[in-house]
Amino acid sequence: MHIAKPLGLMLLLGTLWGCSPNTVSETPETDSKAAQTDTSDSEGDGLLTLRANGEDFVRQGFVTKDGWQLEFDHVYVHLAEVMAYQADPAFQPDSDEPLTAQAEVVLVPSQTVDLAEGDATAEPIALAEKTVPAGRYNALSWQIAKATDGPAAEYSIVLVGTATQDDQTLPFTVQFDQTAAYTCGDYVGDERKGILDAGGEADLEATFHFDHLFGDGDTPPEDEINTGALGFEPLAALAQDGKVTIDPATLAAELSPTDYDTLTTALAGLAHVGEGHCKQSDLES
Numbered sequence: 447m448h449i450a451k452p453l454g455l456m457l458l459l460g461t462l463w464g465c466s467p468n469t470v471s472e473t474p475e476t477d478s479k480a481a482q483t484d485t486s487d488s489e490g491d492g493l494l495t496l497r498a499n500g501e502d503f504v505r506q507g508f509v510t511k512d513g514w515q516l517e518f519d520h521v522y523v524h525l526a527e528v529m530a531y532q533a534d535p536a537f538q539p540d541s542d543e544p545l546t547a548q549a550e551v552v553l554v555p556s557q558t559v560d561l562a563e564g565d566a567t568a569e570p571i572a573l574a575e576k577t578v579p580a581g582r583y584n585a586l587s588w589q590i591a592k593a594t595d596g597p598a599a600e601y602s603i604v605l606v607g608t609a610t611q612d613d614q615t616l617p618f619t620v621q622f623d624q625t626a627a628y629t630c631g632d633y634v635g636d637e638r639k640g641i642l643d644a645g646g647e648a649d650l651e652a653t654f655h656f657d658h659l660f661g662d663g664d665t666p667p668e669d670e671i672n673t674g675a676l677g678f679e680p681l682a683a684l685a686q687d688g689k690v691t692i693d694p695a696t697l698a699a700e701l702s703p704t705d706y707d708t709l710t711t712a713l714a715g716l717a718h719v720g721e722g723h724c725k726q727s728d729l730e731s
Contacts, residue, residue, distance in 0.1 A: 491580060492578065492642040493647045494577075494578045494647075494649075495648070496528060496530070496650050498525070498654070501654070504518050505562065507607075508657070509663030510663055510675075510677050512663075512679040513663060516609050517607050518605065519562060520562050521562040521656070522558055522560055522593075522597050523559055523602070524559075525556070525588050525590065526590075527555065527556075528574075528588040529552050531545060531547040531550045531584070532549040532550070532582055532584065532585075533547055533631075536584050538631055545585055548581075549581060553573070580644040582641055583640035585630065586719055588628055590624070592623060602623055602625050603713070611682075616682055620692045622713060624710065626714055626727065628726055629724060629725045634720045653717070657675070658671065658716055662675075
């Protein structure tokens with residue numbers, strides 16, 4: 447058994463991760479639509495919906511960097527203290543400047559979400575709908591914490607599914623207890639989120655990039671998404687009786703020091719807002 451590096455170091459490293467080159471730019475939109483939405487009516491209330499998105503990697507399955515086809519039955523993530531902010535100036539996760547909120551709302555105190563819920567074409571999962579003051583919600587924070595009950599009790603993330611390579615099929619259940627706090631800026635994607643007019647509706651999204659953990663077989667091996675990912679082979683090597691059933695103690699004891707450090711860094715880099723990155727900090731495990 448080895449001693450893992452402190453999670454705080456891994457979280458710091460996680461902030462340096464980029465995303466796959468096929469993703470959209472992290473530069474905020476500057477078109478006329480974005481300019482108009484910046485001046486939304488801030489008087490009155492509107493309906494703000496928080497969604498959690500594991501992306502198509504979770505809903506449809508994918509091939510890892512080392513050639514395993516993963517299909518997920520459940521991807522449980524326990525979230526706590528999810529808050530939305532009207533930040534001025536806009537929060538930049540890669541800056542040392544703290545978030546300065548002109549308004550803030552609690553959206554989810556504590557909840558376990560199954561990111562694999564629904565079929566392959568399911569929409570991101572609505573976690574909460576709340577009537578809140580209108581304005582531009584351009585920052586989001588949350589914790590990945592240990593659940594106290596439910597299907598992820600005692601863990602922060604639980605993955606359940608099947609891995610297939612050639613003629614080998616391995617059902618898997620992998621449990622993690624790593625925790626972290628995230629503070630994120632504007633959603634980065636095809637369109638803005640969080641622009642709430644009085645009497646209107648708007649969405650925010652907590653996004654989880656599981657290709658950071660397993661890599662992506664559809665991108666070149668030298669791509670950053672693959673060089674920084676664990677893949678599935680190190681977990682498949684721990685299979686017993688044709689199954690991969692792994693808890694945090696097993697991961698710490700049985701993975702090589704290099705693989706364990708890679709895993710810890712990858713877990714720290716899961717959380718995004720669309721393709722936008724988040725600033726990470728430690729929680730006590």
